[in-house]
Amino acid sequence: MDRLWYGGDYNPEQWPRDVWDDDVRLMRRAGVTVATVGVFSWAKLEPADGHFEFAWLDDILDRLHAGGIRVDLATATASPPPWLTLAHPDVLPVTADGVRLSVGSRQQYSPSSSTYRRYADRLVRTLAERYRDHPALEAWHVNNELACHIHHDYSDESALAFRVWLRSRYTTIENLNQVWGTAFWSQQYGSFDEVMPPRAAPTFQNPTQLLDYDRFSSDAWLAVYRAEAAILRELTPNTPITTNFMGFFKHADYWAWSRDVDFVSDDHYVDPADPAAPALAAMTRDLMRSLAGGKPWILMEQATSAVNWRTRNAPIPPGMHRLLSLQAVAHGADGIMQFQWRQSRAGAEKFHSAMLPHGGEHTRIFEQTVALGEELASLADIVGATQDAPVGIIADWDSWWALEQPATPAQLSYVRILLRWHQELRARGVVADLVRPDSDLTHYRAVIAPATVVLTEQAAGNLAEYARAGGTLVAAYQTGVLNEHLHVWLDGYLGGPTLRQVLGIRVEEFAPVAEPSLSGGPIPRLEIDGLAAGPADEWGEVIRVVDGTVEVHATFSGGMLDGLPAITRNPVGTGTAWYVGTAPENLGTVIAAVLDDAGIAGDRLPDGLEVIDRGPYRFALNFGTTEAELNGERIPARSASITSSDSRNALDTLDATAPALHHE
Numbered sequence: 001m002d003r004l005w006y007g008g009d010y011n012p013e014q015w016p017r018d019v020w021d022d023d024v025r026l027m028r029r030a031g032v033t034v035a036t037v038g039v040f041s042w043a044k045l046e047p048a049d050g051h052f053e054f055a056w057l058d059d060i061l062d063r064l065h066a067g068g069i070r071v072d073l074a075t076a077t078a079s080p081p082p083w084l085t086l087a088h089p090d091v092l093p094v095t096a097d098g099v100r101l102s103v104g105s106r107q108q109y110s111p112s113s114s115t116y117r118r119y120a121d122r123l124v125r126t127l128a129e130r131y132r133d134h135p136a137l138e139a140w141h142v143n144n145e146l147a148c149h150i151h152h153d154y155s156d157e158s159a160l161a162f163r164v165w166l167r168s169r170y171t172t173i174e175n176l177n178q179v180w181g182t183a184f185w186s187q188q189y190g191s192f193d194e195v196m197p198p199r200a201a202p203t204f205q206n207p208t209q210l211l212d213y214d215r216f217s218s219d220a221w222l223a224v225y226r227a228e229a230a231i232l233r234e235l236t237p238n239t240p241i242t243t244n245f246m247g248f249f250k251h252a253d254y255w256a257w258s259r260d261v262d263f264v265s266d267d268h269y270v271d272p273a274d275p276a277a278p279a280l281a282a283m284t285r286d287l288m289r290s291l292a293g294g295k296p297w298i299l300m301e302q303a304t305s306a307v308n309w310r311t312r313n314a315p316i317p318p319g320m321h322r323l324l325s326l327q328a329v330a331h332g333a334d335g336i337m338q339f340q341w342r343q344s345r346a347g348a349e350k351f352h353s354a355m356l357p358h359g360g361e362h363t364r365i366f367e368q369t370v371a372l373g374e375e376l377a378s379l380a381d382i383v384g385a386t387q388d389a390p391v392g393i394i395a396d397w398d399s400w401w402a403l404e405q406p407a408t409p410a411q412l413s414y415v416r417i418l419l420r421w422h423q424e425l426r427a428r429g430v431v432a433d434l435v436r437p438d439s440d441l442t443h444y445r446a447v448i449a450p451a452t453v454v455l456t457e458q459a460a461g462n463l464a465e466y467a468r469a470g471g472t473l474v475a476a477y478q479t480g481v482l483n484e485h486l487h488v489w490l491d492g493y494l495g496g497p498t499l500r501q502v503l504g505i506r507v508e509e510f511a512p513v514a515e516p517s518l519s520g521g522p523i524p525r526l527e528i529d530g531l532a533a534g535p536a537d538e539w540g541e542v543i544r545v546v547d548g549t550v551e552v553h554a555t556f557s558g559g560m561l562d563g564l565p566a567i568t569r570n571p572v573g574t575g576t577a578w579y580v581g582t583a584p585e586n587l588g589t590v591i592a593a594v595l596d597d598a599g600i601a602g603d604r605l606p607d608g609l610e611v612i613d614r615g616p617y618r619f620a621l622n623f624g625t626t627e628a629e630l631n632g633e634r635i636p637a638r639s640a641s642i643t644s645s646d647s648r649n650a651l652d653t654l655d656a657t658a659p660a661l662h663h664e
């Protein structure tokens, strides 16, 4: 399309026909360009086994087409109808406790169910045959938020599928025993038939079994996508296919998934009560651009105001929905879609906001809908524009799964750790990609690996080679503790000897910061001297310098770590390797030093302000609650300024009066 996508999920089956005319009229008024149709329509399309009713959908697609609105047509497989699961209860998913879930909600199927697959395939084939030549068809929307509610299924059918998956990975049971470390706690298996999904158990389960179940479950959901996509590719090879991702969603390794979609699309619901929400949104949008290999992506769902699924659902304050939409465009989105077009009158989502609210067209929210439609139409020349990021932050699902397992040195949040680094870059107008530990890193000036707890030998070598060959590498605590089997990297962690050598250090012992005691008594705080001087939280450790070239830039102060290195830097080859063994409050000074090493300009922007260039535009987004000033221009709270990126190209011209901290 030569316009940005703008629109939302459209569920006409929830409304009488006389409302449909009004829908198209108001969509046109709002500048809607695309509607996602049919996401939860299975029961209406196939009200009884093998009996299809398409007349209503024909009518809807024709109306939309007549109104000039393109259609992102869903395959309708997200919620099997009650007749199906009544006839075939084996389709229903089973929890770790052995409870078979019931109907009356959605996503009530196991990704491993062959019965589900058979029925879903038939529906997709029938739909594709009917609508492949419909002139409104813009894209296929496979299923919906795969794995959203059912992260893992523990049914017998999944147990069988898990064993097939394990057999193809390990070939022999001896190999599995070795990799899973089953010599521990008498867990040794005699054959694959003895292996179970990690169902409810008395205490800590085998860590590699848990990790493999995470990997298997992500693959099982991806297989649901692939099965549908294969049918669509066969029947409509020229229509692009997507499925909506869920941002930093732990249960689907989107690096693997992104290879299978024709374009990346994402659903993102900010929490209006969370001051860090715009920062998390920015990092998530960077992940989407990265998953898309730098190409544009579509924001497939967001709320215009309140959602219905938090304990208290605050509205999104005026101005914020526009800002978040522009932020997505600035980070590479070629479309801004919402859930949903018309707010439901009945059902579990009747209190979820929409583009057209219960109050109708004379409302704040509908005015907002119309205004955004106009603004997005005026930005059409951004469509297709890509972005270069000078920094890569490693994001890795194996590490995420492993870091957040039980029975680890501390319960840490992977996304929170990534966000701290990303936030400091964003605060300096520096764009970051998210990257895999084993991908080609050579085009980044700096690469940060926070809590990349799992490193294969190859990935550790990749990071080491990146630094030696001139890159600026930052490894931060809990990186390279384990290999891909979750076996410890002995003799100093850090991904083994190759990466250790580049960092010039060993890590000897972990010292996470204690949590408040039961008595509420004072807990010892961690303090840092030197770079990032001040308090640190979450993490300390015993670091030994083993290479004479290593510079110690910060030390711990007080307690058992007193005087030991906390932050080190090693000039290596033609590059630099930093190690950050703690979480300093003052992380900004570390980032500043790293950017300096990497030759990246990046002065701190006023609080709340995000500045980012894409294509012909520079977006200055003020998420703050007070006015911000940029190059003499005043940007009111919760508003944006969009200027031409040509006139002031590099961010180092942002504020000519501020002293240049970092230079090329």
Ligand code: GAL
Residues within 6 Å of the ligand: 144, 145, 148, 267, 269, 301, 307, 308, 339, 349, 352
């Ligand atoms: C998404 C889902 C939509 C709708 C929305 C509400 O997870 O894809 O169908 O339920 O949440 O926020």
